[in-house]
Amino acid sequence: MKKVFFIAASVMALASCGNNGGSDVKCPADSSSCDSAKKCCEKVCCFNGEWTIVEANGQAIAVDTTDEAASTPTLEFNVAEKLVSGSTGCNNITGSFSCCAESKSLDLSSIGVTKRMCKDMNTESQVLLALSKVKTFDVTADSLMLSDSANVVVAKLARIKK
Numbered sequence: 001m002k003k004v005f006f007i008a009a010s011v012m013a014l015a016s017c018g019n020n021g022g023s024d025v026k027c028p029a030d031s032s033s034c035d036s037a038k039k040c041c042e043k044v045c046c047f048n049g050e051w052t053i054v055e056a057n058g059q060a061i062a063v064d065t066t067d068e069a070a071s072t073p074t075l076e077f078n079v080a081e082k083l084v085s086g087s088t089g090c091n092n093i094t095g096s097f098s099c100c101a102e103s104k105s106l107d108l109s110s111i112g113v114t115k116r117m118c119k120d121m122n123t124e125s126q127v128l129l130a131l132s133k134v135k136t137f138d139v140t141a142d143s144l145m146l147s148d149s150a151n152v153v154v155a156k157l158a159r160i161k162k
Contacts, residue, residue, distance in 0.1 A: 090118035
């Protein structure tokens with residue numbers, strides 16, 4: 001009976017992830033990448049990959065082209081390993097995350113950031129402030145919205161297409 005339930009749950013997760021608006025996002029064939037205490041659903045599978053942070057705390061992200069050290073802020077989620085990495089636009093981000101697909105909750109409190117000084121620390125401050133507020137997520141094929149506990153979007157991300 002357990003085997004039948006596991007197979008049915010895996011098939012349902014795969015079928016849901018397959019309907020992702022034409023994106024080539026691939027989901028794991030089983031739910032082994034999900035916490036055993038939490039249900040796996042298509043939304044978890046489908047935010048795996050690289051994202052550009054296009055807005056933080058209601059402000060569009062603009063990269064200072066006069067600063068050689070500046071880059072576009074990004075996040076990369078490895079759902080199978082529960083790891084996150086990326087850039088604030090100045091410093092590197094690395095760490096782990098936890099999520100619950102059923103409630104769309106996302107915890108980024110276990111991330112760390114390098115401490116390099118950059119010309120434009122405002123972008124970094126806005127990105128880090130937004131990430132510190134994240135409690136939930138909503139994902140489509142091309143966008144990832146991160147919201148706070150009041151369900152206000154604090155960061156908007158766009159999928160990096162390869």
